Amino acid sequence: MYYIVGFTVGAYLCLFLVSRLLKKHRGPIVGMASVAFLIVCELCFVNRTEWHKIRGAQMLVAMKVISVAFDTDFGALQCLPSPAEFTGYVLCVGTCVFGPWVPYRDYISIFNKPLWVSTAACDLYPHVTYSFLELCQTSLRIMQITDRSGTTIMHLWWIAYRDALSFRSSHYFICFLSEASAIMSGFGHHEDEPWSLSVARPQFIEIPRSLVQVVVYWNVPMHNWLKNYVFRTTKPLGSFAAILSTYAVSSLLHGLNFQLVAVLLSLGAYTYVEYVLRQKLATVFGACIQVRPCRRDCSHRNKEKRLTVVLGNMGLGLVAMFHLSYLGVMFDMSSKLQEEGYNYAHTLAKWSVLGYASHWIALGTYIFYLLV
Template sequence: MTVAMKTISVGIDKSDINDLPNIYAYMGYMFCSVTCLFGPWISFKDYISIRHVANQDKWWILYIIQYALLSFLFLSISNCWAQWIINDTSWKWLLAYKDALSFRMSHYFISYIASSLLLLGGFPFALSTIVKPLQIELPHSLVHVVICWNVPMHFWLKTCTIKYLGKFGAVTMTYLTSALLHGLNFQLAAVLLSLGFYTYIEFQLRSLLANIFDACIASKKCIKAKCTHTYNTDNSWWVFLTNVMFSGLSIFHLAYLGLMFDTSELQETGYSYIHTIEKWSQLGFASHWVVFATYCIYFLMR
């Protein structure tokens, strides 16, 4: 997946200026030992820059230790603490949240290991941020979750695949591309495309509500110093409550979608479409019904 992203980014970046890299620089970029194992994607420009610029500051070894400790903390939560705190006899929605939480924590583990390797490889600290766990676990919106899940991949999708598409086309292409890069199967496609529609509908509805009420309740947070809304969390309790409600709704959707990535024996051979349908049917397809209702509200209001 990382090699495919690198190839596409080089092709797009160099197509306009007709300045393709030489074979040695290209192969070094493709098979960079720092990013081959766990990723993430880095641009060719950033890769070349480490040959000519000293990017490390004096605290780089402390950052590596911090990332390594955090990665193993997330690993322990994924494999031990989550299973211990929420046992198998709990309410079905708690079990769904547990499976989704374990999956997210394993993703944080891999991401922080990758960040450590980036710093060891001489890349600057500014490029080492791959995931933002706090903003995923306590999300302002699903849009923020998508951005914070894999920051380099979000940047790659934004700059390399959706330059000339409208909002809906951009969202659809983003998740189709992501599904293809992850290895297209029914489970991944169902989760990613569902997430794509979720984020699009949420973005449209919250933008509409923000305009109607002149309130800071859109999917993307305003920078406090630049917020132009009349009502915000500092002067209106209902704005704060509305954002909290949407955050709770995002956590609900994440539990539903993350349920697919459980720890059953099927994960070794790959999940079939039957497994996906059965998992969601156990929860009554509740999240999809909520999104459908959300879209109906948006359709009637616009």
């Protein structure tokens, strides 16, 4: 608790001083200071096991602090929030533990004609509970199916899929829990619409159209944060540089963990290769096979419902599922290393068992893109 509160106080002092002295570049300066604080704490002051327990909450503090700094630079906030407003936003009871990240304007809006409807909770919790049970049941069933000895290639990939599914299920659990806590705090109200706040969408992850779609729907609020405050600010450097910068910042926020860095940077390269390849194929064949679904009035000759286009999207979706199983194989929820984070030896050992197949396929995909 002391580290989280201390981070909040120190971040506001930094933001206040930068606003008074420079009155610009608050976002980059506060962002670098926040990341530096996280790195120094992890390396020097906090036990790795203890830090691993509060890393998520610290990341949420950093995201909120950096968003306020950039919004002040962009003019979305006319003035710096007061200490009470800033502290209330960063340490908001509904989002400070499980998340999700919410913009400062959304936090302020819950105090404008405060509204709490009991039916919102009644409608939310049965759905969330049902989702928890389904995810746990699916995970347990997969573990039972693959809990057999063997060293065949098919068995190894079944194990990889099982471990990845178990990790994704725990992620969905936290996402649904964060939705519930945020809605109970007043977030997610829309005029003339039901209460809703989407954090993750498992249906677009388990049966993906593309890896880009997985990245977007894995954590929608964090995707929006990275897009607004990292990708768009680095886009003048080029698309590839902006993508790598986005995944690099995401890696630093998640902590000094070789496993996460390796997965996120690999995912960044994969999504770039996938995007440029499908963009080129869509142009060559005039087909709706881009990473995102096309609009109804798109210029492609071959639309989404055409059989060849459906089969093409299904095939590319299976490739995305293959990459997901490979990238998630080292997230073994039963491993003792989970308590303090995974090291490079654990990551490379897991990937070496599968022959680094996903990386080789990604390289082959990029070579194919150059030859098209």
